[in-house]
Amino acid sequence: MSVARIFWAWLALQLLLPAPGRAGTVWVEDFKQNHLGMDHEWEMPVVLLGQGSGRFESDGEIxxxxxxxxxxxxxxxxxxxxIPWDAGQSRLLQMRISRLSPEARIKVYALCDADGREPRLVLNHQNASEALSAQVLTVDLQxxxxxxxRSLSLRLELDKSNLKADPRLVEVYIDWIKxxxxxxxDQVPGVPRSASTEADADSGDAEDAQWLQWSAPEGYDDNRYTLSISRDPLFGAACTTILDGIEATRHRLDAELGAGVWYWSVSATSTSGLSGDFLLNEATGKPFSITIPESEEKADAVYPHFNVRAGSQGFGSTIKFTDEPKIVEQARFVLAMGSDSYKFLLGADGEDVNYVTVYQDMSDEIRRKSHTLVELIENEPAYRTVLDLPFKYFAMWANAMDMRVTLGRGKYNAPEMESEYRQLYxxxxxxxxxxxxxGKVFLIGHWEGDNVLMGGNDLINGTPSDAMINDMRRWIANRQRAVEDGRNSLPDVTGVEVYNYAEINILTPVLEHNLPRMINAILSEVPVDLISYSAYNCMNHTDELPERAWQHFDYILEHARFTGAWKHxxxxxxxxxxxxxxxxPARPVRNLAAIQSAASWGSPINLFWSAYSxxxxxxxxxxxxDGEKNQDYWYLADFIARMHALKNATRTWLGRNPxxxxxxxxxxxFDRIATSDILARVIDSVEYRVMVEDERFLTEILDGCGIAADAAGQLKQELATRLKQGELTRFEALLEILDSAAFAQAVSEDDFASYLAQVMGEESASGDGKRSERFLEAMNSRSFIQKDLDPDLADRINAELRAKYRPMFSTWN
Structure with a gap:
C-alpha cells in the first residue's frame, strides 16, 4: 500500500479537546492538530454511484x-x-460549512453502537441557491x-444534484464540527450586533496592528467568541479561525497579512459550547473587511526561507571524481541538487580515530597544529570552503580537538567539561x-547518542549504567550551555543562527519495553535546541511507513525537552x-517511502546517508x-525539484510561501504529480480565485501573451462565461489561450520555441504538437527546474523566475 493511501488510515491519536466554554465530553474537529491538519482519524473517502474521485483534506484551518x-x-x-456519547448530557451537533456548491447536499449520518452502527441520517442540508453558501448548522440528536x-461514528456525505446538468466538481468546506x-x-447565542476596526494607539504603524471590535449579542451574558479572518468572504481559504477562544469583545490583529482585502467575522459561544451565527455587515450582506495596501513594487520579491526538506551528507568516501577534498566535492554535489542542507564531521582528535581517518585526503599536519575547533577551521581550507557554500543549514558532528570524551567511566570531570565547553562556545x-x-543556520551536534549511551551493550535489550546516564546528562547539558552562552554573548549579531542538537538513534526499546534510552533517560531531563533522529530503527521498516515514522516523531516531540530557540x-x-x-530495484523505492514519511510529518531537514558511499x-x-547517478539520486532530486516548484509557483501567484x-x-x-499539476492547484485554488476575479485573471494572461485588444476581448468574454459556468478551470483557460488563433498570431512559432528553450529550459522544444502540450512538456521536464535551484534565488522571485511560472511572452526578449 502506498504512503499516500496509508495516511488516510492513520492521521493522529484520537483527541478529546475540552476547552473553556465547552463541555469536557464534547468531541471537536477543528482541522488543526496534526501535520496533515486533522484533529482526529478519518477513513479514506469513498465514492458511490458511479466513477470518480473524492478527496478529504485540510489546510490546517479548513x-x-x-x-x-x-x-x-x-x-x-x-x-x-x-465518539463517546453521554446520553444524560450529550445532545447537539454543530458544524460550520462554507462554499457548498450550488444544488449540492451535505448530509451527516450517525453510526451508533446501540443499533449495530446502521447509518442514521441526522442532517440533510442542500444549497438550493445558485450561489455558494456559508452557515452554522445545528442538529438536535435527541x-x-x-x-x-454510548458511542457513535460520524459520516459526512457530499451529494451532487441529479436534477440539473452535472458539474464536474462539487465541494464543501468545513471549518469545524462539534x-x-x-x-x-433554543440556547444558541444570538449574533453580535456591530463591528468596527481601530488602529492600535501603541503601534507606530496602523497597518501592522489593528483592533477588531464588536458588541455582544442582545441578552448575552457570557464572554466567549469565535473569530475568523480570511481572504475569502465565505471563509473557505487563507483562513484563520480561533474557535471559542476570544474572551473579549475585541481582538488585536497583529499577524502579518498579505496585501489585499481581508474579511473577518465573529460569533458568540454559550457556556455549554454552542456557537451562534456569524456577524455580517447589514449594508453589504458580507462580513466586515479591512484592506492591507499593496507594498511598493520591487524587481525582486524577497521571502522568508522555505525548507525543501531534503539533503545529504559528506563523510569519508571510497570514490572521488575531482581534485577537491572529498568533503568539498560532496558538498558541491549536494548543493547542485538544489538542497539547502548538508552534514559533515568537524574535529575529532584521537590518534586512532579522528577527522583525518574519515577524510583521508585532509592533512594530518594541519590536524596536529590545530588545538581548537576554531583553529581547525582557520587552518584547514576544506572546512572554510564548505562553510562558505550557500547552504541554508549546516549540520555537523562537532568533536573538540586535543581531547577525547569518555563517558560512564569517571573520566568526564570538570577539566574535560571546561575544555569542551570553551571550544564549542x-x-x-x-x-x-x-x-x-x-542567513546561514549552523547545527552543532554529535553522532548517534543511543550508541554512546549503551557503550557497546545490547542496543535493543540492554540497560545503560547509572554512571553512563548521569554522564550523558552532564555531557548534553554542557554542550547545550556552551552553544547557548556563545550565542547569547553576541546579542547584536544578526542574520546568522547557531543551535545545539542531540542525536538519538533508536526508539523501539522505549516504545515496547520502556527501557532507558536517550529520549526518555536523557532528553526528557536535559533541554536542547533540537533533536536529530538517525532513523534506521524507523525508516527501514518500510511496510510500516508512514505510521511508524509519524508515531516515532510524535513521541520525540512530546517527550523531549526543548529550549524553544529553534525558529524553523x-x-x-x-x-x-x-x-x-x-x-x-527495491532500495530506491523504500528510501522514497522514508523521505515521504519524514517530510510529510514536517521534519524540516532530512539527510540521506550519504552522497558518496x-x-x-x-x-x-x-x-x-563509475560516477553514475543512481535511482536514489533521481528520486531525491525530483523531490527537491517539486518542493522548489511549489515554493516558486506559490510565491509567483499568491505572494507568499507555501x-x-x-x-x-x-x-x-510528489512522485505522482507533475510540476504543471502543482501550478494548476495554485492557479485554481480558492485563495487565488478570491484574490483575483476571473476577468482580471484573464486580462493579465491575455496581456502576458501579447494578444491584441480586439482579439483579447472576444476570447476573454468566451472564457469568462465558461469559467463562471464551471465548464473549465483557470489553468485550463490558460492552456486554451496558448492554443488559440489569437495567440498564434501574436507570438510567432520561432518566438514561442525560443521562450520554451530560454525561459523554461526546454532545449529540445520543437514545433510538433499543440502549443499547450509543448508548454506542459517544457514545464514538466527536469531541465525546467534547473534555474530554480540557484541558491541566490532561494529566497526571492526575480523576473526570470516569474516568467517561468506565469507566461510573459509580451515582455520577454
Whole structure:
C-alpha cells in the first residue's frame, strides 16, 4: 500500500479537546492538530454511484470534501474511531460549512453502537441557491439516535444534484464540527450586533496592528467568541479561525497579512459550547473587511526561507571524481541538487580515530597544529570552503580537538567539561561573527547518542549504567550551555543562527519495553535546541511507513525537552536515513517511502546517508563507483525539484510561501504529480480565485501573451462565461489561450520555441504538437527546474523566475 493511501488510515491519536466554554465530553474537529491538519482519524473517502474521485483534506484551518467526476453522485468520509456519547448530557451537533456548491447536499449520518452502527441520517442540508453558501448548522440528536447510544461514528456525505446538468466538481468546506454539545437548540447565542476596526494607539504603524471590535449579542451574558479572518468572504481559504477562544469583545490583529482585502467575522459561544451565527455587515450582506495596501513594487520579491526538506551528507568516501577534498566535492554535489542542507564531521582528535581517518585526503599536519575547533577551521581550507557554500543549514558532528570524551567511566570531570565547553562556545561565536548577515543556520551536534549511551551493550535489550546516564546528562547539558552562552554573548549579531542538537538513534526499546534510552533517560531531563533522529530503527521498516515514522516523531516531540530557540519549524529532524544495502530495484523505492514519511510529518531537514558511499561495496549512496547517478539520486532530486516548484509557483501567484501543511501534502504525493499539476492547484485554488476575479485573471494572461485588444476581448468574454459556468478551470483557460488563433498570431512559432528553450529550459522544444502540450512538456521536464535551484534565488522571485511560472511572452526578449 502506498504512503499516500496509508495516511488516510492513520492521521493522529484520537483527541478529546475540552476547552473553556465547552463541555469536557464534547468531541471537536477543528482541522488543526496534526501535520496533515486533522484533529482526529478519518477513513479514506469513498465514492458511490458511479466513477470518480473524492478527496478529504485540510489546510490546517479548513477541511475540504470534494467529488470530481462525470458519473459519480456522492462521496462519503467516516471517522475511523468512535465518539463517546453521554446520553444524560450529550445532545447537539454543530458544524460550520462554507462554499457548498450550488444544488449540492451535505448530509451527516450517525453510526451508533446501540443499533449495530446502521447509518442514521441526522442532517440533510442542500444549497438550493445558485450561489455558494456559508452557515452554522445545528442538529438536535435527541430524537434521531437511540437513547441507549454510548458511542457513535460520524459520516459526512457530499451529494451532487441529479436534477440539473452535472458539474464536474462539487465541494464543501468545513471549518469545524462539534458533537455531543449539551443544552437545547433554543440556547444558541444570538449574533453580535456591530463591528468596527481601530488602529492600535501603541503601534507606530496602523497597518501592522489593528483592533477588531464588536458588541455582544442582545441578552448575552457570557464572554466567549469565535473569530475568523480570511481572504475569502465565505471563509473557505487563507483562513484563520480561533474557535471559542476570544474572551473579549475585541481582538488585536497583529499577524502579518498579505496585501489585499481581508474579511473577518465573529460569533458568540454559550457556556455549554454552542456557537451562534456569524456577524455580517447589514449594508453589504458580507462580513466586515479591512484592506492591507499593496507594498511598493520591487524587481525582486524577497521571502522568508522555505525548507525543501531534503539533503545529504559528506563523510569519508571510497570514490572521488575531482581534485577537491572529498568533503568539498560532496558538498558541491549536494548543493547542485538544489538542497539547502548538508552534514559533515568537524574535529575529532584521537590518534586512532579522528577527522583525518574519515577524510583521508585532509592533512594530518594541519590536524596536529590545530588545538581548537576554531583553529581547525582557520587552518584547514576544506572546512572554510564548505562553510562558505550557500547552504541554508549546516549540520555537523562537532568533536573538540586535543581531547577525547569518555563517558560512564569517571573520566568526564570538570577539566574535560571546561575544555569542551570553551571550544564549542568559541566555535559558536566564530560562526556568528564570521557569517553574520548571511542567513546561514549552523547545527552543532554529535553522532548517534543511543550508541554512546549503551557503550557497546545490547542496543535493543540492554540497560545503560547509572554512571553512563548521569554522564550523558552532564555531557548534553554542557554542550547545550556552551552553544547557548556563545550565542547569547553576541546579542547584536544578526542574520546568522547557531543551535545545539542531540542525536538519538533508536526508539523501539522505549516504545515496547520502556527501557532507558536517550529520549526518555536523557532528553526528557536535559533541554536542547533540537533533536536529530538517525532513523534506521524507523525508516527501514518500510511496510510500516508512514505510521511508524509519524508515531516515532510524535513521541520525540512530546517527550523531549526543548529550549524553544529553534525558529524553523518542528525541532526534530532526520540526521540519517537510507536502507543499508547495495543498490537493487527495491532500495530506491523504500528510501522514497522514508523521505515521504519524514517530510510529510514536517521534519524540516532530512539527510540521506550519504552522497558518496563510505563502504567498500558501495551501498548507501547517491552515486555509483563509475560516477553514475543512481535511482536514489533521481528520486531525491525530483523531490527537491517539486518542493522548489511549489515554493516558486506559490510565491509567483499568491505572494507568499507555501504553508507547512501544503508542503506536507506535496511530500506525500510528489512522485505522482507533475510540476504543471502543482501550478494548476495554485492557479485554481480558492485563495487565488478570491484574490483575483476571473476577468482580471484573464486580462493579465491575455496581456502576458501579447494578444491584441480586439482579439483579447472576444476570447476573454468566451472564457469568462465558461469559467463562471464551471465548464473549465483557470489553468485550463490558460492552456486554451496558448492554443488559440489569437495567440498564434501574436507570438510567432520561432518566438514561442525560443521562450520554451530560454525561459523554461526546454532545449529540445520543437514545433510538433499543440502549443499547450509543448508548454506542459517544457514545464514538466527536469531541465525546467534547473534555474530554480540557484541558491541566490532561494529566497526571492526575480523576473526570470516569474516568467517561468506565469507566461510573459509580451515582455520577454
Amino acid at each position: 477541511a475540504r470534501l470534494s467529488l470530481c467526476s462525470g458519473t459519480a453522485f456522492r462521496v462519503q468520509v467516516t471517522t475511523a474511531r468512535t 430524537d434521531k439516535i437511540p437513547a441507549e447510544t 458533537v455531543g454539545l449539551p443544552g437545547a437548540p 568559541d566555535l559558536t561565536r566564530f560562526l556568528m561573527q564570521t557569517y553574520q548577515g548571511t 519549524g518542528k525541532p526534530v529532524f532526520v540526521g540519517e536515513y537510507c536502507l543499508p544495502i547495495t543498490l537493487n 563510505v563502504h567498500a561495496d558501495g551501498h548507501s549512496s547517491l552515486v555509483e563507483f 504553508t507547512e501543511i501544503e508542503a506536507n501534502y506535496l511530500a506525500l504525493e
